[in-house]
Amino acid sequence: MTTAVEIVDLEKAFDPSGLVGELRRVVGRPTTPVAALRRVTLHVARGEIYGVVGSNGSGKSTLARIVATLLTPDAGRARVFGHDVERKSAEIRRMLNRVSVDASFFKKLSPLENLVFSARLYDLPPSTAEPRVREILQRLGISGAPLNRPVEQMSRGMQQKVAVARAFLTAPVLLVLDEPTTGLDPASKRDVQAFIQEVRDSHDATVLLMSHDMDEIARLCDRMAVLDDGRIVAQGTPASLAAPGETLEDAFIRLTGHALGDTTNRRTERAEPAGVGETRP
Amino acid sequence: MIAVRREWRASYAFVELNYRALKRYWGWELVWLVFAIVNALTVAYIAPGGREVAGEAFATDRLVLFLVIGTVVWAYLQQVFDSVGFMIAWQRWEGTIESTFMAPARRLAMVAGTSAFAIAYAFVRALLVLGVVSLFFDLDLLQANWLTALAVICVGSVGFLGLAVMVAALPLLFLERGEQMVMISLAMLLLVSGVFYPIEVLPDWLEAVGRLSPATYVLEGMRAAVLDGASIGDVAELFPPLVVIAAVVLPLGVVVFRTAERYALRSGRLKRHG
Numbered sequence: 001m002t003t004a005v006e007i008v009d010l011e012k013a014f015d016p017s018g019l020v021g022e023l024r025r026v027v028g029r030p031t032t033p034v035a036a037l038r039r040v041t042l043h044v045a046r047g048e049i050y051g052v053v054g055s056n057g058s059g060k061s062t063l064a065r066i067v068a069t070l071l072t073p074d075a076g077r078a079r080v081f082g083h084d085v086e087r088k089s090a091e092i093r094r095m096l097n098r099v100s101v102d103a104s105f106f107k108k109l110s111p112l113e114n115l116v117f118s119a120r121l122y123d124l125p126p127s128t129a130e131p132r133v134r135e136i137l138q139r140l141g142i143s144g145a146p147l148n149r150p151v152e153q154m155s156r157g158m159q160q161k162v163a164v165a166r167a168f169l170t171a172p173v174l175l176v177l178d179e180p181t182t183g184l185d186p187a188s189k190r191d192v193q194a195f196i197q198e199v200r201d202s203h204d205a206t207v208l209l210m211s212h213d214m215d216e217i218a219r220l221c222d223r224m225a226v227l228d229d230g231r232i233v234a235q236g237t238p239a240s241l242a243a244p245g246e247t248l249e250d251a252f253i254r255l256t257g258h259a260l261g262d263t264t265n266r267r268t269e270r271a272e273p274a275g276v277g278e279t280r281p
Numbered sequence: 282m283i284a285v286r287r288e289w290r291a292s293y294a295f296v297e298l299n300y301r302a303l304k305r306y307w308g309w310e311l312v313w314l315v316f317a318i319v320n321a322l323t324v325a326y327i328a329p330g331g332r333e334v335a336g337e338a339f340a341t342d343r344l345v346l347f348l349v350i351g352t353v354v355w356a357y358l359q360q361v362f363d364s365v366g367f368m369i370a371w372q373r374w375e376g377t378i379e380s381t382f383m384a385p386a387r388r389l390a391m392v393a394g395t396s397a398f399a400i401a402y403a404f405v406r407a408l409l410v411l412g413v414v415s416l417f418f419d420l421d422l423l424q425a426n427w428l429t430a431l432a433v434i435c436v437g438s439v440g441f442l443g444l445a446v447m448v449a450a451l452p453l454l455f456l457e458r459g460e461q462m463v464m465i466s467l468a469m470l471l472l473v474s475g476v477f478y479p480i481e482v483l484p485d486w487l488e489a490v491g492r493l494s495p496a497t498y499v500l501e502g503m504r505a506a507v508l509d510g511a512s513i514g515d516v517a518e519l520f521p522p523l524v525v526i527a528a529v530v531l532p533l534g535v536v537v538f539r540t541a542e543r544y545a546l547r548s549g550r551l552k553r554h555g
Contacts, residue, residue: 014549065552070379072547093385104376106298108305117301120294121384123287150305166380 002081004174004206005044005067010076012037012062036062038230039076044223046081049200049207051221051238053214053252055261059230060210061101064178067208068098080174094122097172101179103159107152111137111162114151115169122170129169136165140191157184164192168199175199178210193220212260214248228256288393291386295394299364303402314406317359321352321414324477343508345418349411350503351476357407357434358441358496359467364399365392365445366463370452379551388542389535392449396442404434424510432513433502436523440495443530444470450541456550475500495526 013033037059044050054060065071066078069089078085080092105114112133119129137143140161151159160183167175177196181189193216199205211217217224218238225235234241234255242251252260303310328344368391372378381391415422448466452459473480473487474496480488491497498519505511545551 062549065379065549068379068383070383070546070551071549072543090385090387093383096383098380098383100379102376104380106302106375106377109298109301113301117294117298118380118384120290120297121381121386123290123385125290 002046003043003079004046004048004081005042005050005208006077006079006082007040007042007063007067008077010037010040010063010066010078011035011074012059012066012071013074035230037066037073040227040230040232041076042225042232042235044206044208046206047200047204048222049196049209049220051209051211051217051224052227053211053217053224053248053260054227055212055256055258058227060212060227061178062230063227064098064100064176064208064210067174068096068176069093095173096176097167097170097174098176099160099163099167099178099180101182103156103163105151105159105162108150110148111142111151111154111165112147114162115166118166119169124170132169133165136168136195137162139195140165141188157188160184161188161192164195168195171203171205173203173205175205175207176210177207179212180209181211181213181216189216196220214252214260218248226252226255287385288387288390291384291390292394292397294386295391296398299395299398299402314409317356317406317410318413321349321356321410322417324348324352325414325418327477342419342421346420346508347504348477349414349418349420350507351500352414353407353411354434354496354500354503355471355476356410357403358470360403360406361396361399361438361441362445362448362463362467364402365395365442366448366467367452367460368392368395369449370460370463373452373456382542382551388538392446392535392538396446399445400438400442422507425507426510426512427506429506429511429513429516430503433499433506433516433519433523436520436527437495437499437502439527440523440530441499443527443532443534444495446534447530447537450538453538453541453545453550470494470496473497492522493526495523495530498523498526 013035015033016031040059040063042050042052052060052063062071066073066085067080069085069092072086080096083091085092105111106117109117112130115133116126116129119126119133124132134143134147137147142158142161142165146154146158151162154162160180164180167177175196180196181192184192196207196209197220200207207220209217209221221238223235223237224241226233226241234251238248241255242248243254246254249260325345325348328341328348331344332339332341369378372381414420444466448463451462451466455462473483473491474494475483475491476496480491480497483491502511502516502519505516
């Protein structure tokens with residue numbers, strides 16, 4: 001089976017001073033870098049929907065940014081279809097798209113104008129892009145006048161749908177979805193989730209889905225990893241990570257030592273990774 | 282061939298984006314145009330004002346035209362810096378910087394498209410400023426050699442773009458102060474380039490710095506063309522420094538921008554801010 005995403009011993013830390021490398025050594029104040037990813041290793045097979053679940057600040061977005069070529073790793077390896085994210089970013093960018101938790105647009109421009117701009121960057125002429133934009137947005141429940149109104153006049157949920165459409169527009173072979181349904185109402189969430197499945201099935205796309213929505217992970221993902229404080233603490237199918245009678249959320253608490261979304265005292269309270277069936281001290 | 286077509290389309294995307302943004306933000310654009318016109322008028326009135334204060338007769342009309350040329354070229358340069366210098370700051374403000382940088386288009390396409398729009402828009406805007414200001418003064422433009430003026434501004438614009446691309450990297454490096462640093466860079470150009478006075482009045486060291494600014498040569502060429510009707514041959518000595526500055530500054534600007542981008546990718550500074 002082809003490996004779509006290969007992450008091996010990946011590390012990333014951020015310095016509070018904002019300085020890196022020699023510059024930090026020469027002019028930086030003595031600050032301690034904050035580790036965002038610690039020796040993360042995972043493999044995503046082609047055509048798979050792979051979920052990464054973790055609380056806020058666990059490192060999900062950092063991982064998504066590295067795979068999307070928006071951040072350079074400090075150590076380790078990250079490859080997309082065999083291309084290194086740092087050295088072959090141009091090749092990767094041609095086959096990848098991403099939805100981030102912030103639906104970011106040129107706010108005064110309409111969804112159509114924003115998406116046509118995006119399409120041109122991906123070498124799609126408007127004559128091809130516009131019908132596809134209309135089709136995808138209609139599929140997600142947006143059509144008619146809102147297509148030509150400034151994005152700033154749309155609700156947060158509608159903007160997020162447009163962001164999803166922007167990512168799907170370019171028919172990427174790898175989709176990095178960083179909490180794509182955050183802020184959506186339940187019906188919209190189901191629309192987007194159904195669309196993700198449909199795209200995977202019909203376009204042979206691989207999906208790397210970052211989420212803290214356990215239901216979403218259980219519903220969509222073939223396999224998943226639990227990321228906590230920058231470390232992968234468990235990987236497997238959603239069914240295999242949960243012990244009999246346990247929900248995924250229970251499994252998350254067992255594996256990380258805290259509830260999803262509870263980031264207080266995580267570092268001091270978090271015990272070593274525990275597998276299914278293992279008991280925590 | 283496919284790669285060229287791809288980059289051409291990507292470049293055009295930035296032209297179209299800027300044009301659409303201009304239409305949507307037309308109110309603001311009108312405000313800034315009025316601001317530029319008022320600025321130009323204010324500066325131009327220094328000439329008759331100076332005559333009143335000094336109480337001496339001097340060539341007021343020539344000084345008015347001298348200052349008007351300065352304000353019009355300055356309005357042009359300012360607009361180029363606004364469009365190119367703030368291209369990163371704008372995308373960061375909108376939150377689109379990550380989606381734009383993640384696209385497969387080369388950064389050169391972004392710079393080329395934004396620059397093409399900037400030059401065209403700045404040119405039209407500068408003409409509007411000149412047109413309105415000329416209504417307030419009895420400007421003698423009959424002897425002006427517009428072909429020379431056009432040649433000088435065209436060659437000089439390449440250097441302007443290089444500087445603008447260079448300072449566009451600042452918001453990539455300095456999240457909170459990058460935009461202000463772009464404005465400071467522009468203010469420094471204003472000081473040393475002889476926008477409102479000949480650079481010979483500056484201290485020697487500042488005059489030497491001014492000789493490194495493309496705006497200095499553009500202003501000298503424009504004034505020679507409009508005030509004295511100089512032909513291209515008459516101002517031929519201005520072209521070598523303009524070409525050398527352009528040949529150095531534009532590639533340097535692209536290198537600085539690329540380096541800043543790599544630094545931003547390492548330090549995580551592409552992330553949305555504000």
